[in-house]
Amino acid sequence: MSNPPRLQRDFFARSVHAVAPELIGARLLFRGVGGTIVEVEAYHHTDPAAHSFRGRTPRNAVMFGPPGFAYVYRSYGIHWCLNLVCEPQGSASAVLLRAIEPTHGIALMRRRRGISDMRLLCSGPGRLCQALGITGTENGLPLDRFPFAIEAATAAPKIAVGTRIGLTRAADVPWRYGLEDSRYLSRPFR
DNA sequence: CAGTGGATGCTCT
DNA sequence: GAGCATCCACTGT
8 A cells, every 4th residue: 555645845836726726635634634625725926815915924924935834824813724835935825725525533623623514524714724723833834744744636536616715805716626526615616 | 595693813004 | 993715603484
């Protein structure tokens, strides 16, 4: 048995629009807990919806650093959201992880989430961070070493494309990518 | 199933 | 002080 290759920094050093769909079907593990990525969104620095659009601030500083690192921010004062920094350093672009299909450490994820319904364990950016135990302390950590491990997709999945969720600005561009017909999406594609 | 509103804290204006 | 890259509970069909 040979495991799929781990994604290294050079994988992320490309356009978010190339990286994002290739993350669908990859496996994300944090301290050995996680599953298969089924939904992501791309945020380019020229995009008014990106945190980096208005320039560098203390919060988004990691986005301006090298690719292959985690950008974790607090959402609505309550939740944490995980991004993977992409493109050459300074591009300040990233991919938001929105949903995974749980495969590893399911009992622990259920305990952290306080629910048992598999479909609600990791189907949403805040939900998946809660299930995996990712918080602001992980902001700026490299993605190619423990506690992170990201394994490349083993087959080319069918990719669904749509508009991003929860935005007021740049709500019309189709930069949301998902695994077609997955039961674990945060919302279905049209 | 669709729609609404509250929680909650930080960032930036 | 406004505005969130969200989630959950609750309402009404």
